[in-house]
Amino acid sequence: MGKTVTIDAKGMHYTPLNKKIRQAVADGAGEIIIDNVLGQRFIGNGLRGDATIVVNGVPGGDLCMFMSGPTCIVHGNADHAPGNTMNAGKVIIHGSAGDAVAHSMRGGTVFVRGNIGYRGGIHMKQYDDKRPILVVGGNAQSFLGEYMAGGLLIVLGMDGSEYFGRGVGSGIHGGEIVIRGDVDGSRLGVGAKKLPLTEDDRQRIAPVIREFAGAFDLDPAELLNAEFTRIVPASARPFAGKYTWE
């Protein structure tokens, strides 16, 4: 692992900040610590390699967009769309995040310890070995997994609240959404159906839950044994009859 670089982002615009981050990665830094982050957008965008970026503060929107490889740890809340169209790597947010978390994500992992806003995991997708994962520790607001085309989305409800959103998996045509507790049928979006979590499913998601617990220093036991509802596409082409006729 390379050296550690510390950047003070106080009052800095995101363009010079991202230039400094890129320069540090080019110079072989293994860890980049950014202090006093407040509202800077696009941190870590398009970044490659395997560096770890530590964000101390509240970053602006589109954190780690198009990122491919690095790990980004946020000690604070994130704004809209962290992990937007991310290709590979990890985003670990110790606070909560805004709307459209993991927007169009195509690979890698986003872990949020707290809650997320509306449209979490909108249009996540998968291809071959690329299978993005979004795990939310708290709860998520409505239209979770809207137009989801692939990947895995887990809501752990660790704050004890039941899932209260509407339109879950609206237009989902690939991937799966796993939500702790029961989700009333009226909460499902068009094109989504719910299934019980089978023992096979549970085994399949267990490593993800263990990794999430490890990232935040939590005991995974209770989470591994909790009751979950699994939401999947009702068909591979939910809107086949809407715009075209065969």
Place this chain on the structure above:
Amino acid sequence: MCGIIGVMDRRRQRMDGSAIKRALSMMNERGSGEGAGYVAYGVYPEYKDCYALHVFFDNTHETKRIVDTTLEQWGTIVHDERIPTYDQPGLRAIHIPWRYFFKPDPNRMSHSRSPEDDIVAQIVMRINTARKGALIYSSGKNVGVFKAAGWPEEVADFYRIEDYKGYIWLAHNRYPTNTPGWWGGAHPFNLLNWSVVHNGEITSYGTNRRHIESYGYQCTMFTDTEVVAYLFDHLVRKHGLDIDLAVRALAPPFWDDIDTMPEAREKLNRAIRLAYGPAMMNGPFAIVVANHDAMVGFTDRIKLRPLVVGECGDRLYISSEEAAIRAMEPNVERINMPPAGEPVIGRFVV
């Protein structure tokens, strides 16, 4: 895309404009330099019983006479002056901002239940529809809008916003999408004591406009948001709805949610949707409105625009982004994102 922020002090402790200028500038990415503005409540204590009319004049030798004459017909001009401005390199001074402190004579509209408000509202509509080079963009008591076409810092520095103190501030950074950016189209929009800042677009504008114009309001700003100020004035001042019911009329619950409500709530919500159908706003929006009693934030029912709420002591903050709140108050205690359509209402404790 636009940036909005509002702050209120529940004990009416006044804040100068420097902090909200800093907060709004955090969201420069949300604007395009074609409109920014601020409104402050409690800004004219020395004239608190007068209506403070802010006017954009194209020039003062031709157009001011029309406003002077109209005001003198309906009441007394207690004082008037040019609003102090300070040239900014990036801001082209198109209009001359002027302010009148005006006392309407209630005897001249004796049939009205709120004659002074009605006199001022009809003067605003009359001057603005005449399009004679004068536009009244702020007309409440002890409240003032300061706006222009420019970036948030430029507009703030143009008016030296830090020289004003208020217990509620709203601010807006504009990214015009459907209509050109101009001084009158910058937010906040105001009528009497109501002020509005808005991020998004109101796709039901045509319906809302026809509805509100049938009650005598006139839309003259070439953009959608002004209907929101008129709708609040109409629903709350004229129809006597509480603010939360007014929000319910503008952003009502879905029918399938209403169907599952307990009977009394179901009846109320059904009645509001039926009575105020043409006032219902569609499209993506996050809105903060204020008057002298409250500050209210709400979004469209499927939450197509962001809204973050923060609290710290007596202060309530509502903004497009958390970072903007933290720029004003680094020690903010509670941050949350309210559910779509649910109003966040801040009221004064004194």
